[in-house]
Amino acid sequence: MATWTWFHRFGSPPWVYGFAARWTPWFGGAAAIAMLVALYGGLVLAPEDYQQKDAFRMVYVHAPTAWLSMMVYTTMAVAAAVGLIWRMKVAHAAAAACAPVGAWFTVAALGTGMLWGKPMWGAYWVWDPRLTAELVLLFLYFGYMGLRAGIEDPVKADKASAVLAVVGVVNIPIIKYSVEWWNSLHQTPTVMKMGKPTMDTDMLWPLLLMFLAFALYFATVLLIRLRAELLRRERNASWIREVLS
Amino acid sequence: MSEFFSMSGYGVYLWPAFALGFGVVIINLVMALNTLSQAKQEAKRRLEMNAERTS
């Protein structure tokens, strides 16, 4: 019953804390290396695009930040659901840890998108479905953090914000598929399509590596924030004494 | 070299975009580490206060 053992371990705050402390440097180091290599690949090695020339290189910062903004929300919603269904404190702590990171990356996605949109479409902002849905995502993050801050009782705050996170997850498929469902100014998917991606290999590998780097980076930051959450929540538990000495 | 910075004329958009994206990366890491060290300090203080109370 190996899965059950894992599940039990993840329910135990001290075990999770130790796991997080051990793995943070590895994830962090890998993320840093991957980011640097991907940056070099994207900014220096990749050839310029036929239509967008060098402007296309913004994909190496815009696509990963946008993808992360959605991935973090999904992680937050899954953690929230796990917390609600199995009443795991650690899951609620993980969801809380995700929120500020996700909000920042949504801001980064919107900002880099605006800087890419101006030279390409002539406008910093258009009210097209994908951009609007990404803005809605930012509001969802703010709502989540606002709700947590507004409820005094920590257990209630956990549960109420978890309900919000789960309800809001419908927005994620909207962001993803909006470019396929509606006529949109935003580019249709070129990487995450079924079948072969339509991007040139020289341009593709730095992008994929950058996605991986950002995923590793998110794991790093999550593990750090999760530790802080666990310390705050566990108050006077005895395992804290051992961890801090 | 100057070609690299101008990025076929799009440099004025591209470099701020990278600065924003990777700036957020760095900020979040720093903020997370700060939060963790603050939480550790608070926990230490609480433990000390508890120890004083029970001793």
Added chain:
Amino acid sequence: MFFMIVATLFPLTLTPELSRLRDAAPGVLWVGALLSSLLALEFLFREDAQDGTLEQFALSGQSLTWMLFAKTCTHWLLTGLPLALSAPVAAVGLGVPAGAMWSVVASLALGGFALSLVGAISAGLTLGARRGGVLLSLLTLPLAVPILVFGADATQRAITGDAIAPPMYLLGAIAVLGVTLAPLAAAAAVRIGLE
């Protein structure tokens, strides 16, 4: 009432030219509908929560989900539907052609119902929260965006004479989804708030 005030203020402050008002009409009507709905949502659960009726219901053997669905319908019948029915008065002032009126009423009625459903979730979530009113609006907004977008599109198409079927179907789909899921989520939220 609030809706009427909003709808009157726009022509007074923007421009008396009907043709330009007509362009803004869908937006004005729908923003007004949203704001009125938000105002009324605050009271959806507040009285019952305060005098303990909500707790009694949660404790009784009957389904809280159904009860909240009933309350949501009542909310719509008392605010959303009258708003939709009185919309033609406001719409005339905004330059909407007479032929579009039925569609305007229909889209506002359907959209208003969806708004009430979605609002019930945020009302339930903010029951015990500090500064609940502000939080209520903040939480409702993201979920209300699709309703506003499609509703305004339906109204716009009605004004220009295009078929309103596509956005109405989408509004209907959102409403159906809302009917099945929103009371459940609202009940979960209320139970959390009452613990």
